[in-house]
Amino acid sequence: MDATDIADPDYFHKVVDCQYACPAHTPVPEYIRLIAAGRHADAYLVNWHSNVLPGILGRTCDRPCEPACRRGRVEEAPVAICRLKRVAADYKGDITARLPAAPERGNGKRVAFVGAGPASLAAARDLALGGYDCTIFEADTRAGGMIRTQIPRFRLPETVIDEEVGYILDLGITLRAGARIDSLRALLAEPFDAIFVGCGAPRGRDLDIPGRAEAAANIHIGIDWLSSVSFGHVERIGRRVVVLGGGNTAMDCCRSARRLGGEDVRVVVRSGYAEMKASPWEKEDALREDIPILNFMVPIEFTHESGRLTGVLFEKVEARHDAEGRRELVPTGEPPVHIPCDDVLVAVGQENAFPWIERDIGLAFDRRGMPVVDPLTLQSTHPRVFFGGDAAFGPKNIIWAVAHGHEAAVSIDRVCRGLDPRERPAPHVSLASQKMGIHEWSYDNAVSTDQRFAVPHRAKPEALADIRAEVELGYDDRLAFAEAQRCLNCDVQTVFSARLCIECDACVDICPMDCITFAADGPEAELRARLNAPALNPDQAIYVASGLKTGRIMAKDEDVCLHCGLCAERCPTGAWDMQRFLLTTAQVEHACRSLSPA
Amino acid sequence: MTFLPKPKLHHPELPTNAIGLTRRDYEGAISTLCAGCGHDSISAAIIRACFELALPPHRIAKLSGIGCSSKTPTYFLGQAHGFNSVHGRMPSVLTGANLANRDLIYLGVSGDGDSASIGLGQFAHALRRGVNMVYVVENNGVYGLTKGQFSATSDRGSKSKKGAVNADTAIDLAGLALELGASFVARSFSGDREQLVSLLKAALLHPGAAIIDCISPCVAFNNHAGSTKSYDYVRHHNEAVNRIEIITGREPIAVDYAPGTTVAVTQHDGTVLRLRKLAADYDIEDRAAAIGFLEGRRREGEIATGLLYVDPDAQDLHAHLGTIETPLNALDETALCPGADALAAINAALR
Numbered sequence: 001m002d003a004t005d006i007a008d009p010d011y012f013h014k015v016v017d018c019q020y021a022c023p024a025h026t027p028v029p030e031y032i033r034l035i036a037a038g039r040h041a042d043a044y045l046v047n048w049h050s051n052v053l054p055g056i057l058g059r060t061c062d063r064p065c066e067p068a069c070r071r072g073r074v075e076e077a078p079v080a081i082c083r084l085k086r087v088a089a090d091y092k093g094d095i096t097a098r099l100p101a102a103p104e105r106g107n108g109k110r111v112a113f114v115g116a117g118p119a120s121l122a123a124a125r126d127l128a129l130g131g132y133d134c135t136i137f138e139a140d141t142r143a144g145g146m147i148r149t150q151i152p153r154f155r156l157p158e159t160v161i162d163e164e165v166g167y168i169l170d171l172g173i174t175l176r177a178g179a180r181i182d183s184l185r186a187l188l189a190e191p192f193d194a195i196f197v198g199c200g201a202p203r204g205r206d207l208d209i210p211g212r213a214e215a216a217a218n219i220h221i222g223i224d225w226l227s228s229v230s231f232g233h234v235e236r237i238g239r240r241v242v243v244l245g246g247g248n249t250a251m252d253c254c255r256s257a258r259r260l261g262g263e264d265v266r267v268v269v270r271s272g273y274a275e276m277k278a279s280p281w282e283k284e285d286a287l288r289e290d291i292p293i294l295n296f297m298v299p300i301e302f303t304h305e306s307g308r309l310t311g312v313l314f315e316k317v318e319a320r321h322d323a324e325g326r327r328e329l330v331p332t333g334e335p336p337v338h339i340p341c342d343d344v345l346v347a348v349g350q351e352n353a354f355p356w357i358e359r360d361i362g363l364a365f366d367r368r369g370m371p372v373v374d375p376l377t378l379q380s381t382h383p384r385v386f387f388g389g390d391a392a393f394g395p396k397n398i399i400w401a402v403a404h405g406h407e408a409a410v411s412i413d414r415v416c417r418g419l420d421p422r423e424r425p426a427p428h429v430s431l432a433s434q435k436m437g438i439h440e441w442s443y444d445n446a447v448s449t450d451q452r453f454a455v456p457h458r459a460k461p462e463a464l465a466d467i468r469a470e471v472e473l474g475y476d477d478r479l480a481f482a483e484a485q486r487c488l489n490c491d492v493q494t495v496f497s498a499r500l501c502i503e504c505d506a507c508v509d510i511c512p513m514d515c516i517t518f519a520a521d522g523p524e525a526e527l528r529a530r531l532n533a534p535a536l537n538p539d540q541a542i543y544v545a546s547g548l549k550t551g552r553i554m555a556k557d558e559d560v561c562l563h564c565g566l567c568a569e570r571c572p573t574g575a576w577d578m579q580r581f582l583l584t585t586a587q588v589e590h591a592c593r594s595l596s597p598a
Numbered sequence: 599m600t601f602l603p604k605p606k607l608h609h610p611e612l613p614t615n616a617i618g619l620t621r622r623d624y625e626g627a628i629s630t631l632c633a634g635c636g637h638d639s640i641s642a643a644i645i646r647a648c649f650e651l652a653l654p655p656h657r658i659a660k661l662s663g664i665g666c667s668s669k670t671p672t673y674f675l676g677q678a679h680g681f682n683s684v685h686g687r688m689p690s691v692l693t694g695a696n697l698a699n700r701d702l703i704y705l706g707v708s709g710d711g712d713s714a715s716i717g718l719g720q721f722a723h724a725l726r727r728g729v730n731m732v733y734v735v736e737n738n739g740v741y742g743l744t745k746g747q748f749s750a751t752s753d754r755g756s757k758s759k760k761g762a763v764n765a766d767t768a769i770d771l772a773g774l775a776l777e778l779g780a781s782f783v784a785r786s787f788s789g790d791r792e793q794l795v796s797l798l799k800a801a802l803l804h805p806g807a808a809i810i811d812c813i814s815p816c817v818a819f820n821n822h823a824g825s826t827k828s829y830d831y832v833r834h835h836n837e838a839v840n841r842i843e844i845i846t847g848r849e850p851i852a853v854d855y856a857p858g859t860t861v862a863v864t865q866h867d868g869t870v871l872r873l874r875k876l877a878a879d880y881d882i883e884d885r886a887a888a889i890g891f892l893e894g895r896r897r898e899g900e901i902a903t904g905l906l907y908v909d910p911d912a913q914d915l916h917a918h919l920g921t922i923e924t925p926l927n928a929l930d931e932t933a934l935c936p937g938a939d940a941l942a943a944i945n946a947a948l949r
Contacts, residue, residue, distance in 0.1 A: 073610065074607055074610070075607065439601045439602075445602065446602055447605040447607060449605070449606055449607065502634065502817075502821070502829050502830075503789065503829065504634040504635075504636065504639065504789065504815070504817065504829060505639045505642070505788075505789065505791060506633055506634045506635075506638055506639070508642075509638055509639065509641075509642035510604065512604050512605045512606075512607055512608060512622075513607070513608065513609045514608075514609045514612070533609045533611060533612070534611070536611070549830070549833070550833065560609060560610065562605055562607060564602070564605055566602065566604065569601075569602070569633065570633045570634070571633060571634065572632065572633040572634025572635075572817045573634070
């Protein structure tokens, strides 16, 4: 097979599974090492540069990095990347003096943002640092968007939101709170050079089944109810509550209900437990608070008596696979089940709604009512209008919104400078040897065999008594260090020089994971099968180097490499070296360049 | 040399052998030899051979003398019995151990200094007596521990790292072993893992005195231009006479070669060594031819490797002496000390 081109930044980027999986490409191992070194403020700034909201994401992120983490392929559980991010935020101290400031003289360009959620905040931060005059329009009284309205306080304290939203707004961004945008046409008429739409997916889906209208007083739409709870408009709920839906909103609803008087709270889901959309850890948190999750039950009727809700009637279903292997839910034929309750929370999905965007202003929508958006540039068919977050492609999560914000900011910057937004700036990449001595590396290459550490929780009675009491207490210093040490430093790359190799097999023998093979060349599929340990994970690359004296090739399966550096320590000629690969995605120019740590 | 212990984590698909062990279970402590040492490659080959044969590690005794090579038993088979003996005296200790307990598998590990210089006499007599063992000489042609003087196996005309030229004739340990009556004689190269593993497996299954003279480059003192035991030199002058597959009865014969290119050697204990011939008219059961062949290759400047000679009807020391089948540690006191009457009877028989 072809020799690997390690000069292509994508190759080593893919080896850093967590960073590659992160939509914002946060250099995860880099900040985890800083946490292990006790440099929390530096770790925070690495995060702040990439994902803008480290304290918030450290509590609420959907963590696409963790399923990707190599540690999860080597032993049972991935590194607790998300909660380590929180550690950086918790222990950073005062970093305000280290945050970059917007340039004193702006570039004269003005950008409007619709909605003050994570997508707009990320885009506005990048553009403000690039000298743009940014104005955010927000219908609510405070900035934050769904972060503030939908995520319960027991998962994310308000102080964290205020702090991190504040860092962004303090860059000279104008917030027009309480100003709902009713017409994009009108906004386009104002003197803005570009408009970024980050208004989220604000409409909770309803459930149109018999009894819905009659019992309406006790049937609530999940995200609206969460928002009312968040702003203090709702402080109580009935004793018996049924939550419909299996996503993270349903989990937030049921746990909030438990804290507002719900003693008998149940979650009822159409699908099976494993297929639920909620993150596994959120399901576990609900179960831990004595909330049963009932699966394979489809609501068919709200029962009521003299205008008052009495319960919900469910049909039992089971999963079957049709001829084409598609899963479908088929009624079992058992009699319907009635669950009596006082209140119902409907959390069966969210929808986008753009009633305020006129359809004749040159901005195309698709058949599903979504704007036509270029996934590379986030540009709509109107050259001055950009979308990001849930408003762009439907409900996703905060970290995707942040990533969209960065990319849209780059596009807006390029459009404002008269450049083609489809030409994307290259990432900043460095690759540097970590060798300090014969057995000394500037990273800690000993591999921890600890299992994943659980984050301490507040005692249940205390947590359930106060909806504002944060459940997770976060890692303390000692746990944070031990968990950080579980990181395999996948960004410290094994770099091979065939020119120096004498083919002594020392690296092959020392490699604890049998990653390295010296063999005759062959086509990839055939080569994968005959490596010392067959490389059966096609998602992980084989690093191939040719140019050896015997004419063989070196093939290294990246899949389960521990990055322990023993190959390099064992190599008599320095043909293997451990080199730190640091990739930062390009942001708006002049934006927080000075933030990369030494 | 590595300071970190090898992490306990291993490949999730690491295979197990017939007795449920992984290859990692055959490893020892982390090596303290120089990085890139050929000896470490030999250790890895021993680990693989024992794993593939599914030998129970606790039924193996590894014995060694003094030198870089003799340190290596620490680095493999951590669960085996070990005896790090006096310089050049491994063969005597091994012979004694073998006489006391014939049930163990004996693996003697030595080097060119330990076997060809200080221990040459011991080397000779252990082979001559046909002790059932695998005797591995990790031969780097240099005294590595004392910084690179020529050893007794350095070829005449080869150059030291500092440029001195060796004027003495080299001892060819494989040739010597043939003369001495070893019943399994092989030569290999630490840089040819496949060949070495198959030779080790064949040697471990051989019921007699088996010796493998294994060229093992010293990266610190004997891996330069002008050396005849460097990686580059051996790779360029390596002439393998055959490739072995071992058939123990458990595994089916996997590969079919053209007729006439393979030969099967059935040893008297039933194991079959199947050889793929690389030198067409080479007969591995002909000792005189083997001696001639070695001399011929040497004159050409080539290094003959592979299984050079095997006697399928080899007998070991116990057969020669007619000793009891049971290991001494399994005999009770009355058997071991039959008493004054028995002694008197023996003495009477000798009068």
